[in-house]
Amino acid sequence: MPVVETVLGPVAADELGAVDAHEHVFLRTPVNPGDEFLDTGKAVAELLRVAASGIGTVVDLTPVGLGRRPVQLAEVSRTSAVHVVAATGFHRSAHYPAAHWARHADDATLLDVLLDDLRSGMDSHDWGFPRPVPSPHKAGVIKLGASYHRIDRHEERWFAAGATAARQTGVAVAVHTEVGTAAHAALDLLDKHGLPAGRVLLAHTDRNPDPELHLDLIARGAHLVYDTIGRIKYRPDSVVLDLIERMAEAGKLGHVCLGTDVGRKSSLTAYGGGPGMDVLGREFVPRLRRRLGDEAVETVLRYAPQALLGKEAPAV
Numbered sequence: 001m002p003v004v005e006t007v008l009g010p011v012a013a014d015e016l017g018a019v020d021a022h023e024h025v026f027l028r029t030p031v032n033p034g035d036e037f038l039d040t041g042k043a044v045a046e047l048l049r050v051a052a053s054g055i056g057t058v059v060d061l062t063p064v065g066l067g068r069r070p071v072q073l074a075e076v077s078r079t080s081a082v083h084v085v086a087a088t089g090f091h092r093s094a095h096y097p098a099a100h101w102a103r104h105a106d107d108a109t110l111l112d113v114l115l116d117d118l119r120s121g122m123d124s125h126d127w128g129f130p131r132p133v134p135s136p137h138k139a140g141v142i143k144l145g146a147s148y149h150r151i152d153r154h155e156e157r158w159f160a161a162g163a164t165a166a167r168q169t170g171v172a173v174a175v176h177t178e179v180g181t182a183a184h185a186a187l188d189l190l191d192k193h194g195l196p197a198g199r200v201l202l203a204h205t206d207r208n209p210d211p212e213l214h215l216d217l218i219a220r221g222a223h224l225v226y227d228t229i230g231r232i233k234y235r236p237d238s239v240v241l242d243l244i245e246r247m248a249e250a251g252k253l254g255h256v257c258l259g260t261d262v263g264r265k266s267s268l269t270a271y272g273g274g275p276g277m278d279v280l281g282r283e284f285v286p287r288l289r290r291r292l293g294d295e296a297v298e299t300v301l302r303y304a305p306q307a308l309l310g311k312e313a314p315a316v
């Protein structure tokens, strides 16, 4: 059984329980000013609700420089008894101001940052230089980001570093797509750097609920995460249920994961907002179970994410 690196150490993939494959336990980004959430006690409260909704693991896709707090992340995981898989990597370039070091670091430094987080433990200061202070808590997945319909020159370099780090450590790569665009381009670029689509999770594909596109991406080997569950301003959840049903009819449900990606303070119950990180287990899973049955639920919450997150033997 492959293992998954969590903030509290390696866990056998089949011990993860039901997986919410895209969350943020802490996040601070200039893209959403005033909507940052960095409070440890409130994170514990939110994750206790997630645990009560039947979820055993959350994949925290907060990348480098956006409020990652590895020591506190471990504390939240321990206190809530929810496994947390943390990310290293870089978001789409809009999240990093013009002067940010990640835009100007050379290729070797970018790769070193990712490998340090994956192999030694994430920097306690989240690479707020000058000097890294390693924590004992390793990242278990790599996060990358693409812009709307394009991958810019900074993102291209971060993709190259991410693909190389994934090959050298065996972890998977999760890619933020902007409204579900540039997904084929993201797979092409990672493949160019030696990472096959089978090791890639494409986020926000449900923002562009186009089943033909989704089946094409899956045919390349990619996993998709439908991760705007409960965020009704984008579309009703019935659209996501329809998408899942289409993927099931095509026999491709083993490539679909779920998440809520509540990346704003105003979306979290612990801060008085909604729908809350637990909306997946609390509201959506019962609907999915009624529509498609237990096996479909097991496939998207356990089988698909476990297959993706389990570390592969590193390639050179």
Ligand SMILES: [Zn+2]
Pocket (backbone or CB within 6 Å): 022, 023, 024, 061, 261, 263
């Ligand atoms: Zn996210």
